[in-house]
Amino acid sequence: MQSLDALAREAVALANNQPVGVAAGAGAVDEVARQMQICNACRYCETFCAVFPAMTRRLAFGAGEAHYLANLCHNCGACLHACQYAPPHEFAVNVPRAMAQVRRETYTEYAWPRAFGALYRRNGVTVAVATAGGLALFLVLALAMRGTLWHAPLAGNFYAVFPHNLMAGMFGAAFAFAVLALGVGAARFWRGQSPGAVTGPAAAEAARNALALTYLDGGHGDGCNEQDDAFTLARRRFHHFTFYGFMLCFAATCVATVYHYVLGQPAPYPVTSLPVLLGTLGGIGLLVGPAGLLWLNLRRHPLHGDPRQRPMDRAFIVLLFGTSLTGLALLALRDTGAMALLLAVHLGTVMALFLTLPYGKFAHAVYRGAALLKYQVERRQPNRLQLGGD
Ligand code: HEM
Ligand code: SF4
Ligand code: SF4
Incomplete structure (x- = not known):
């Protein structure tokens, strides 16, 4: 039995949004190692997701293994709700929380430039500052370009406010930097894994698992746990709205770029054109999905995931929702005198x-x-331990 003292410490830690279940002085990686040793002996959750079969191929859990397993965990909560050693048991096994804590270390450690890794730690503030800065920048630019934010209708001609090359240059540079920074991070992560050769079938299966969010089904197809023991597919469905909404908006931008540079047709495009149709559909997905994810996030069980990362999760959700809302408002009111103001807010x-x-x-x-890719590569290789599992 867990002592009253330990229970009280856990309650205080939870109330202060601090990690619980971590042995005194142990880091997040050590905590994953401790819990994986227990799980490797128990194996009750072997069929729940990819984490447990991957675990059975290992006896030791160093930093590389912990980072891999942590990012394989989908935080579905199934193993926490099934676990006989979960708090208040003294083993305090809470796999989704231990994995979430290591995920934050992954982001921080592999970040490029490395010093920017600290931005994950107070991410709500990071996103708030970036949003305030972005809004201020474009409002000032719009004022400088036109002298006013309210104007006679411009028939949706965005370039009468911000010249095309200015917009393309600023967003092209920001996007290229994001791709570079995330690419360097992913390459660092991958190098630390020595995963072996990537084959076509492994890549295809990993892509299918990412696109379908296979491991948000709790291992039985009924879905995740949210606020209690009940299963629901709501998180997976709202994530699909978010993910595919984001992809459709991205596709709309790519198609518009082809229209502009290849076909010589600059914006604005009619409501029935391909870029506007893709953007509108994507925008609706990016309203429904984030709204649903936020609703679920606010109701989630306090033992799920890492409470210190809730501001990061919520800030991202709100930013996605805001991007879509301002984009759709701009589309609806692009022929009015509010276009410059709405364009500045959206940009x-x-x-x-x-x-x-x-x-x-x-x-x-x-x-x-x-x-997910490493998992698919690894499970096609022989399991040298021969201790059961996938
Ligand atoms: C390889 C592709 C992706 C995979 C495998 C994936 C997987 C996941 C999983 C498993 C979660 C739930 C776990 C958690 O609560 O931390 C999650 C959360 C989330 N994902 Fe994704 N995702 C992917 C891409 C994307 C993209 C492209 C977007 C949008 C641009 C997105 C938006 C979100 C949001 C907003 C949440 C937060 C939900 C919450 O806090 O409850 N995801 N993702
Ligand atoms: S989470 Fe609990 S029940 Fe599941 S394998 Fe680990 S110790 Fe066993
Ligand atoms: S929380 Fe879900 S995805 Fe993560 S280890 Fe547990 S069962 Fe697997």
Whole structure:
């Protein structure tokens, strides 16, 4: 039995949003190692997700293994709710929390430039500052360009406010930096894994697992736990709205770039054109998905994940929602005198999103994608331990 003292310490830690279940002085990696030793003996959750089969291929859990398993964990909560050693048991096994704590270390340690890794630690503040900066920058620019934020209708001609080359240059540079920073992080992570050769079938299966979010099904197809023991597919569904909404918005931008540079057709495009249709569909997904994810996040069980990362999760969700809301408002009111103001607000929000892509929750897509790929590579290799498992 866990002593009253230990229970009280845990309650105080939870109330202060501090990690619980971590032995005094132990780091996040040590805590994953401690819990994986227990799980490796127990193996009750072997069929729940990819983490447990990957665990059975190992006897020791150093930093490389912990970072891999942490990013493989989808924080579905199934193993916490099933675990006979979960708090208040003195073993205090809480795999999703231990994994979430290591995930934050992954983001911080592999960040490029390294010093920017600190931005993950107070990420709510990071995103708020970037948003305020982005909004201020574009409002000032719009004022400087036109002398006023309210004007006679311009028939949706954005370039009458911000010249095309200025917009393309600023966003191209911010996006290229985000790709570089996330790419360096992913390469560092990958190098630390020595995963072996990537084959076509392994890459295809990993892509399928990422696109379908296979491991958000709790291992039985009924879904994750949110606020209690009940299973729900709501997180997976809202994530699909978010993910595919984001991809459609990205596709809309790519198609518009082709229209501009290849076909010589500059914006604005009619409501029935491909870029506007893709952007509108994507924008709706990016409203529904983040709204649902925020609703679930606010109701989530206090023992799930790492409470210190909730500001990062919520800031990213709100930024995605804001990007979509301001984009759709701009589309609806582009023929009015409010266009310059709405354009400045939308561009400021998108700039904040781009600048914080490598230093916030978006990083999960890159590291989780890499972990899923490693898993598919690894499970095609012989299991030298021969101790059961996948
Ligand atoms: C390889 C691709 C991706 C995978 C495997 C993936 C997986 C996941 C998983 C498992 C979670 C839930 C775990 C948690 O609560 O931390 C999550 C959360 C989230 N994902 Fe993704 N994701 C991917 C890409 C994306 C993309 C491209 C976006 C949007 C741009 C996105 C937006 C979100 C948001 C907003 C959350 C937060 C939900 C919350 O806090 O409850 N994801 N993702
Ligand atoms: S989480 Fe608990 S029940 Fe599941 S394998 Fe680990 S110790 Fe066993
Ligand atoms: S929380 Fe879900 S994904 Fe993570 S280890 Fe447990 S069962 Fe697997």
